[in-house]
Amino acid sequence: MRGINSSLKEVQRVTATFDKVADIIAETSEIDRETITPESHTIDDLGIDSLDFLDIVFAIDKEFGIKIPLEKWTQEVNEGKVSTEEYFVLKNLCAKIDELRAAKA
Template sequence: MADDVRDKVIRIMAEQAMLEPSDIEMTQTLDDLGIDSLGLVESIFAIEEEFDIQVPFNANEPQASEFDISSVAAIVGAVEGLVAAQKT
């Protein structure tokens, strides 16, 4: 499951950044990828739709959110947690 989640999140982030998924590294930040606040919101919506989850995210205060957006790896980890919680 983890690889599947990672691959899907990377694909979504790559689409927003207009990059190939192979160009995305887990250590990169949204700034590194050139994803602005609107792109972030669109990414969150795409993630929610892809995984049928609700992301606890406040677009007005992303740093205050429970959803860690500090790097691609953090986003993948947060999505994995939400997907696992949904299955219990």
């Protein structure tokens, strides 16, 4: 029973993170909230440009009390160490946000 409860809490936390991030994206980029899904790629699917993404990251940092290492992530993508999907598909971005929050706690 304990495993089920912790799994449920994990799903609820991830869903709450996604909902907040999707709301931030919709507000910052004037994208219809209903079109934003966990599978959405912020650049390829949603068409968010680099300036809007900086605004989104700033708002996420403020909302969650974290500091997204955007410069490091961009460097890793540019050097081919990770694909853009690692950081820019929303479900993956939300997982990274949750990791940063857990590390700060």
